[in-house]
Amino acid sequence: MTDTTSQSRSPLAMFFSLGFRPFFLGAALWAVAVMALWLAQMFDVLALPIGFDPVSWHAHAFLFGYLSAVIAGFLLTAVPNWTGRAALSGAPLIALFLLWILGRLAVLTAMRWPAALVIALDLAFLAAVLIWLLREIIAGQNWRNLIVVAMLLAFLVGNAVFHFEAAGGEYAAQGVGLRIGISAAVMMVAVIGGRIVPAFTRNWLVKQGSAVLPAPVMAGFDKIALLALLVAMISWLVAPYMALTGGLLLLAGCLHLLRLGRWAGRLTLAEPLVVILHLGYAFVPLGAVAIGLGILGFGNGAAAQHLWMAGALGVMTLAVMTRASLGHSGRALISDPVTVGIYAAIVISVFFRWLAGNWPEQQGILHAVSGASWVIAFGGFALSYGAMMIRPRADQS
Known part of the structure; x- marks a missing residue:
């Protein structure tokens, strides 16, 4: 006989009990798939029925595919703590997750569908997250985080x-849309x-x-650095050139290096989860400085852009995914050897x-080396952390 408690703890119910569970795992699996498909295209192993050129698809699949899932997983988990309101779970969360999957499949097979349909399906997910976020912020009167609504709107516009x-x-x-998306995403990391x-x-x-402790958050210097x-x-x-x-960009990069230096990171080397x-x-800041130097004729600005995309966005999201998955599944905030290997x-x-x-x-x-390492990182996350997503909290099991 299955009672309500056991039903609520079934793997499927647990998977859709909180936003980080489906979206972090889905994002990791998508990151692996995208990189594998990208390498296969690069080395002429296969050709995909995509509507973009291969490089544009690769950029879109990471920025607006992978990252949108991580953003959703983070917000769906964090916003209830910001507002004190109930988290999205069950059928509504399932519908939102399926909408994200539908958008990914639409873009991946874009040549088989009308362009308007592909665009609508892809944009629908971020639009739904944005509407939910705005509703929660207003209902919870959490005006401090309206800035997150603005950044997510900019990301959707991109x-x-x-x-x-x-x-x-x-x-x-190399268009404006990608720069809007990158800018909005990097600002999210900064804020x-x-x-x-x-x-x-x-x-x-x-x-x-x-x-020794970090400097106070959002003090005057932080605001100057963010404005810069x-x-x-x-x-x-x-005017990118x-x-x-x-x-x-050089000025902003230097200010954010100083900002980072005020957070006492040098004292945390014993815990990779913090490092x-x-x-x-x-x-x-490294991306800002490198891109700024590239614009001024020192170095490759296009290559430097990956310090933002793969670096700031890839590394920071994986860092948040591992930490949030441990914390919200009731596990100790301590990195094991697998997690260190992922990092x-x-x-x-x-x-x-x-x-x-x-x-x-x-x-x-x-x-090839970069792609293989990427697959190891996100594949390692999926294998090591995936089981947490379908199990009850460790401190409640």
Whole structure:
């Protein structure tokens, strides 16, 4: 006989009990699939029925496919804590997850469907998350986080512009839509990461009895650094090759390096679960500086862009996924050897992807090493953390 309690603890019920469970696992599996398909295309093993050119599809599949799932998983889990309202679960969460899958399949097989249908299906997911987020923020009167609504709206607009650029025959991988999406996503890392990195660092250092703690969150310097990054991003959107843009990015990068230095990351080397947060955030200023230098004629700006995409977005999201999965499944916030290996693999992937853009003679093997490391990182997450997604909290089982 199955009672209500046991039904609520069935694997399917647990999987759709909180947003991080389906979306973090789905994002990891999609990250593996996208990289495998991208490498297969690169080495002429197969051709996909996609509506974009291969490079544009690769960029879109990561930025607006993978990242949208991670953003959704994070918000669906964090917003209830912000607002004190009930989390989305059960049938509504299933419907939202299926909508994300439908968007991925539509873009992956875009040549078989009308362009308008593909665009509508892909945009519908982010639009649904945005509407839910706005409703929750208003209902909970959580006005502090309206900025997250604005950033998510910008991210959705970037996706729409990307689609319309591609439909118009433009090279969307270097278009305005991609820059809007990257800018919105990096700003999310700067704003939300600027809250959680010092907060989690402080928590860990307090437990260690450290007398040195991170600087207060969102103090005056933080606001100046965020404003500088926002101005630099806007300049990058409208004038990506102007010297002024390069200078603004260099300034923003230096300010955010200083911001990161105020969070006492050097004292957390004993716990990779905290260190990886600092490393993920470090790619925000590193990317800004590298892209700024590229605009000014020093280095490859296109390759530097991967310090934001694979670095700031890839590393930071994996860091948040591992930590949130442990914490929200009732497990100790301690990294095991597999988790450390996952972190090492993603950092190796970023380095070799950046190197591939700066060493064209060897880019084939460098892309392969980067891609394999990426698959190891996200495949490792799916294998190691996947079981947590279908089980009750460890502290309640």
